[in-house]
Amino acid sequence: MAATLGGFEMSLTGDRRAGQPADEPTGGSRPGRRRSARPDRPSATIGRVAEAAGVSRATVSRVMNGSPTVAADLAARVRAAAEALNYEPSLVARSLALGRTSTVSLIVPDLSNPMFQDVLRGLSHAAATRGHRLLVAESNENVAEEAILAVEARRRSDGLVLASPRVPEAELRALSDRLAPLVLVNRDLPGSNVPSLSVDYAAGIAAIVAHLRSLGHRRIVYLSGPAASTSNRERQAALRATCAAEPVCALTELPCGATFDDGHAAARAVLRSGATAVVAFNDMVAFGALSGLHELGIGVPRDLSVTGFDDIPFARYTTPPLTTASIPRNELGRQAWDRLWALLGGGPAGHDVHFQPRLLVRDSTGPVPAGRA
Amino acid sequence: MAATLGGFEMSLTGDRRAGQPADEPTGGSRPGRRRSARPDRPSATIGRVAEAAGVSRATVSRVMNGSPTVAADLAARVRAAAEALNYEPSLVARSLALGRTSTVSLIVPDLSNPMFQDVLRGLSHAAATRGHRLLVAESNENVAEEAILAVEARRRSDGLVLASPRVPEAELRALSDRLAPLVLVNRDLPGSNVPSLSVDYAAGIAAIVAHLRSLGHRRIVYLSGPAASTSNRERQAALRATCAAEPVCALTELPCGATFDDGHAAARAVLRSGATAVVAFNDMVAFGALSGLHELGIGVPRDLSVTGFDDIPFARYTTPPLTTASIPRNELGRQAWDRLWALLGGGPAGHDVHFQPRLLVRDSTGPVPAGRA
């Protein structure tokens, strides 16, 4: 189905060198001691500006920070000197002196998941409005690495947002002090004082099942997400509870994953399960299943109904468009920032929020095929 | 097509407070001077560890950095003291002393574009292998903001990757010294010594046009990207050149954008253009056009052929799957790291790379409709 013309060969053009050629073969340019490990690029310091302007470093600092207690002419002289020397205050030194970096970190299990991309965007935007930058790290669904990553990221910044952390609850609880100020997205830590933004997955699953039941489906297969994912556990538990409550609802569970490929690989097992409806852990898995089923010649929703979860941007453009439960991903990021910002100010973080998913019925679900109810 | 059950109401649960309750109503806990702006959380310093272990700060530093010139018993004593005090070296102080932050920055025009998400991922992974973290900022396609963002991001880190910068060439050239070590992705700066990773868009466009011509298309409409985008300029120029070379090729150009919505909004104009094939600036625009055309009852590729550019992950799962030119997005990020790492080490950055796109023919292109050639 996909023809290929040409490969990924690369053409090599030129040979570029580092910014500083080699103007300093061995000895230092300045005769005195040069102990710093800093490569070169002298980059004016506050001291040199002070010297040039004939004032003290304190005054330069005051001018650079817009303190009003400096006479206008002096301020002008300092600004001129700074300009002339191309002075740019060192943010690192400033961070050390102020005890704050104006940076926050975000840890996500998987950057390729649109769910987390939107949290990233929401957080990044919101943080930018307060002059804060964002450090991003990906744990690759690796629980052991996640904790280390979190500690390290936190040390480089003023606060931390953990999106869907896979770390076991006990460990997270033990860690939460070292990580504070900390905000959790898609996870909560009952009894702690860690603010948390979560989604009522049980309600979302209930809505999906109710929808499937209304179409006549009674045999459901669940493509489960990563075992370490609490979202998966919540969705799974809700599904079991909902099905248990309905006497004639048969539930099969297939271990799957969180990615497109996981869903794709599960297509055959889905067929073998004999179910008439597939509830996928998330939209990515649902896409994968859709694709795998299509390759096996199965019509959706004619032969089988499929649902996702998350409503990632492309969910409405698949073939067929995906029935899913929508959650406000950007908003999770934005509100995570609000919480973190409050904590950074030393105040209360505000209410925890439990978002309600919204069922979006599209074309991947339909009536159960005749004779298979 | 999309029914809605329930909205995004949130249920508020509880009221969380900052980590430190209020154990310090007015005065300080320590009687002496407390000048630091740092909220609290005393967090052991190297000095306190040194004191506890009965050694100098220099020795603690040496132990923490694994210097072999410390006697084993002393080292053990220091480690024990550090452990007991929960000591974690301040990365900010360390950065100041070392003159390096072990952080690099990435600036992208639009985080919601899968193209840049993949660059982000590739860069993040590669940087992590060298113990570096990634700072991410989004310019929102805003040229003025981009330059400021770049300077600021660079100041917080050791190096910078600019992905598809929109900044005009003269300004970029002027800035390139302040931004070094700098690597450009999807943009080059001829004659400078800034390493650059680019894609041969002209070749990609030529392949697309050749494909369309082979299907009989002679009237093409181009949905152009952001005016400030050099990728767009390159694609546009290549399209003009290719069409000019073919005597019977009529090219219409419609100002569009880079997003799904831009493409969607262009659907009517596409129809009015009378063209039989749509060449979209990128896959996102192509998706939007696909969706808009579908709503207008136009069959693709029956009535109209559509092509994208980039081959973002979902390109193969649209309706119909999108014919597009694939570029190695992750690889761009990875190689950007290689260049940057080389520059950070003070060495040459290695060769510039000009990647060749790969045409992927899927189902969104077909023969020109009978009677419309």
Add this chain to the structure above:
DNA sequence: CCGGGCTGGGTAACCAGTTTCTAACAAAGC
């Protein structure tokens, strides 16, 4: 004319690490 309040700006003490230089001591060589 003199004392007090206000104001602008310098001094120096921080922030928390790293690293050079040096001194003390032990072992080895003559």
Add this chain to the structure above:
DNA sequence: GCTTTGTTAGAAACTGGTTACCCAGCCCGG
């Protein structure tokens, strides 16, 4: 036994900012 050499660890000077504190000078009122 005394010098030479080699190792350890400490003192102190750096990284580049911020800011509490204080003092000089001015203005003003008594």
